[in-house]
Amino acid sequence: MSRKKKIVFIIIAFILAFSIIGISGTIWYFRGLGAPEYSGVETIASLEKEVKISRDKWGIPHFFAENESDLYKAVGYDHAANHLFKMTLFNKLLNGELSATIAAQSKEQRENFIKADLFMRALDIPGKSLKIYNKSPKELKNVYLAYMDGINEYIKKHK
Numbered sequence: 001m002s003r004k005k006k007i008v009f010i011i012i013a014f015i016l017a018f019s020i021i022g023i024s025g026t027i028w029y030f031r032g033l034g035a036p037e038y039s040g041v042e043t044i045a046s047l048e049k050e051v052k053i054s055r056d057k058w059g060i061p062h063f064f065a066e067n068e069s070d071l072y073k074a075v076g077y078d079h080a081a082n083h084l085f086k087m088t089l090f091n092k093l094l095n096g097e098l099s100a101t102i103a104a105q106s107k108e109q110r111e112n113f114i115k116a117d118l119f120m121r122a123l124d125i126p127g128k129s130l131k132i133y134n135k136s137p138k139e140l141k142n143v144y145l146a147y148m149d150g151i152n153e154y155i156k157k158h159k
Contacts, residue, residue: 009112009115010116010119012112013112013113013115013116013119014116016112016116017093017098017113017116020102021086021089021090021093024085024089025085025086025089038055038059042077044073044074044077044150044153045153046073046149046153047070047073047074048067048069048070049065049066049067049070050066051063051064051065051066051070051071051073051074052064052065053074053078061078063075063078068142068143068146069142069146070146071146072143072146072147072150073146073147073149073150073153074150075147075150076146076147076148076149076150076151076152076153076154077150077151077153077154078150079147079150079151080150080151080154080155081154081158084151084154084155087151089101093116093120094120094125094126095120095121095125095126096117096118096119096120096121097117098113098116098117098120099113099114099116099117100117
């Protein structure tokens with residue numbers, strides 16, 4: 001396969017993968033499984049102080065917190081509440097595990113998923129991300145960890 005064909009193939013594979021993610025997320029959302037709850041009170045056990053989230057008429061969240069750690073935990077929790085399906089699929093895509101997640105409809109499609117997975121594994125995005133994390137200042141690491149804590153708390157609470 002020529003270099004030009006490989007590049008076209010990779011572009012098509014990415015378009016296909018992102019289209020599947022978008023279509024799956026849309027179907028999941030409109031079936032009511034992903035409809036978020038925008039009213040009421042949600043308790044996040046690990047917060048030190050109260051965090052308020054208000055949404056404007058377009059559903060955009062606005063966070064009000066007394067400290068950064070609570071702010072990022074609440075943002076992570078809210079992202080998980082509203083985007084966990086997409087976050088999970090992107091995680092699989094970036095780790096080169098999409099072919100094990102999405103059922104292929106044909107042998108050709110399965111081979112394309114595997115090729116895309118091999119490409120993503122060659123990029124080693126998780127490894128590069130870990131290097132960036134390890135070189136990050138402590139303050140930024142605390143932001144990452146608080147955000148992940150919020151995501152993980154949502155997942156544990158809504159199993």
